[in-house]
């Protein structure tokens with residue numbers, strides 16, 4: 152299960168790194184911390200990150216400006232890393248993965264198998280950054296690496312709030328803030344701060360939300376019209392599902408935004424009773440027990456009915 156990062160990269164002259172489309176804090180933190188770590192430990196190797204352009208709230212992480220989001224043609228890489236997902240979610244970077252000499256997959260999502268030649272998949276760990284922390288040598292950490300790992304950990308644990316936070320997670324967090332970056336500001340600016348329109352869309356979604364199953368399940372929607380009126384995209388809707396979940400009595404929150412005429416992207420958040428990953432898997436999605444996602448197709452009412460039906464089965468079990 153555990154691998155030796157530097158051993159796996161031994162002799163490699165060209166190393167590529169990628170993560171999932173719509174990169175979140177854990178994805179950006181993990182690809183950039185790995186880039187910094189490999190450059191530091193293997194100075195002879197050329198290390199490069201290929202990733203869909205992340206939100207600019209992450210621009211303070213070292214290496215952000217060097218991220219390649221154009222996916223130019225490149226010679227095959229000796230080693231190619233896929234972090235925080237499988238090779239099916241890396242978008243255009245898949246072409247590098249396919250041709251690489253050695254493929255390495257590091258992830259913490261619930262999956263049947265890794266997609267690499269070497270895999271380190273641990274769904275028992277709260278974030279890919281926490282998993283990378285274990286794979287890296289603490290003695291090689293510096294302020295920039297520590298900050299990148301910290302951002303990933305806070306984003307995937309909801310700032311040490313979700314049940315995926317363990318005593319180990321907190322010990323690692325404690326060690327990381329010892330490097331002296333301004334963590335209260337990072338938490339506020341990358342996790343909590345919203346633009347005015349983001350707050351407006353969240354408010355509108357909460358106001359128009361509907362509860363089902365004796366108010367234990369709540370559904371919120373942002374349709375295309377709203378996205379056009381407010382000029383918001385998927386990145387602007389982060390956090391809405393958590394806000395729905397924070398309503399008293401709600402055991403499962405369902406947030407949908409429209410991606411096509413009859414297509415919706417779904418995020419699920421749940422308490423112990425509902426396994427969100429299991430519900431999402433019914434629609435070809437996945438994730439974690441308490442937080443998962445999928446895409447549903449059809450008329451909105453039918454999509455909601457189907458989702459509620461899966462959740463009801465679990466709530467009533």
Ligand SMILES: [Mn+2]
Pocket residue numbers: 177178235259277278279307
């Ligand atoms: Mn993650």
